[in-house]
Each structure stands twice: as structure tokens, then as C-alpha cells.
Amino acid sequence: MNTNDCFYCTKDERLQGLMIKICDMPCATFYLFKDQRYTGRCVLAFNDHKEEFFELTQEERSIFSESTATCARVLKDLFHADKINYAVYGDLGSHFHVHLVPKFKDGPEWGGPFTDTNPKTLLTDEAYDARIQLIKDALANSSRTYVRLGA
Ligand SMILES: [Zn+2]
Structure with missing residues (x-):
């Protein structure tokens, strides 16, 4: 795929229609998915x-995996999820990315794969901003905890 055709590379309106940037992570960019049917997706x-996990260097895989773990832990703690679903597809958007989807025992599709075919749960701009700030604050607290544990 030409990177001009890839919305993760161009970061154009196709990406902006689906997600909002939260922050940069080592080797990666963290986005809030606009459809919040699964709170914290x-x-x-x-x-x-x-395009493929095996195309990353060993160092990139290591760093990306650590970023995935950090983000997943923050989402699980923040939204009190019962499980994080990690999904890597990329048939259409082949740029390597992972969906991090908090799942809840009393929530949609518990026990099965999450889906994009149900009605979307879209928020107001203010609610997106508030949720993004919550995640940013939790990430900041998370790194402070790491520093304390490492000291
Ligand atoms: Zn790309």
C-alpha cells in the first residue's frame, strides 16, 4: 500500500472521523476510538x-509491546474493565495497529468478539475531551508509579 493511501500515515479526515489522538507513546500513537460502545475503546x-508484526525490528516489537501493555493496564484500571480485548486485523487498514477494547461482564458482546456492526455510541466533543484527559492523567500517574517502583 502507498503510504498516501494510508490514513494512519496521512492522519487525514478518514482517521479523524474514526478516532481522536490521545498522546504519543514510545514507537506508537494512542487514539480514543470515537465509537465508545465499549467504554474506553x-x-x-x-x-x-x-503492515505485519514481523516487519518490525526486534527492538520495535519490544517497545511497541511495552506501550501496548501500559495503555491496556491504564484502560483496565481506569474503566474497571473485566477484560481488555486486543485485536489486530488490518485487512483494509493494513498499517500495523492494535485495537484495545475494554469488555465488561454486564456489557455488550461479553464472551465474544467485539463488533463494529451495532449502533455506534458517539459522545459530545466535551465528553471526548473529558475522557481523553482522564486517560492522559492516568497515563501520567502510571509513569509516576513506575518511577516509584523502580527507585
Ligand atoms: Zn501507514
Whole structure:
């Protein structure tokens, strides 16, 4: 795929229609998915245009995996999810990215794969901003905890 055709590379209106940037992570960009049917649903996209996990260098895989773990832990704690679903597809948007989808025992599709075919749960701009700020604050607290544990 030409990277001009890839919305994770161009970051154009196709991407902006689906997700909102939360922050940069090591090797990756963290996005809040606009459809919040699954509260806290996010996407973590690798920064360079690589299509398969095995195309990343060993160091990139290591760093990206650590970013995935950090983001997933923050989402699970923040939204009190019973499980995080990690999904890597990319048939259409082949730029390597992981869907991080909090799942709840009393929520939609518990026990099965999450789906994009149900009615979307869209928020107001203010609610998106508030949710993004919550996640940013939790990430900041998370890194402070790491520093304390490492000291
Ligand atoms: Zn790309």
C-alpha cells in the first residue's frame, strides 16, 4: 500500500472521523476510538508504515509491546474493565495497529468478539475531551508509579 493511501500515515479526515489522538507513546500513537460502545475503546498505532508484526525490528516489537501493555493496564484500571480485548486485523487498514477494547461482564458482546456492526455510541466533543484527559492523567500517574517502583 502507498503510504498516501494510508490514513494512519496521512492522519487525514478518514482517521479523524474514526478516532481522536490521545498522546504519543514510545514507537506508537494512542487514539480514543470515537465509537465508545465499549467504554474506553482505543487504538494504538505503530508510528511507521509497517503492515505485519514481523516487519518490525526486534527492538520495535519490544517497545511497541511495552506501550501496548501500559495503555491496556491504564484502560483496565481506569474503566474497571473485566477484560481488555486486543485485536489486530488490518485487512483494509493494513498499517500495523492494535485495537484495545475494554469488555465488561454486564456489557455488550461479553464472551465474544467485539463488533463494529451495532449502533455506534458517539459522545459530545466535551465528553471526548473529558475522557481523553482522564486517560492522559492516568497515563501520567502510571509513569509516576513506575518511577516509584523502580527507585
Ligand atoms: Zn501507514
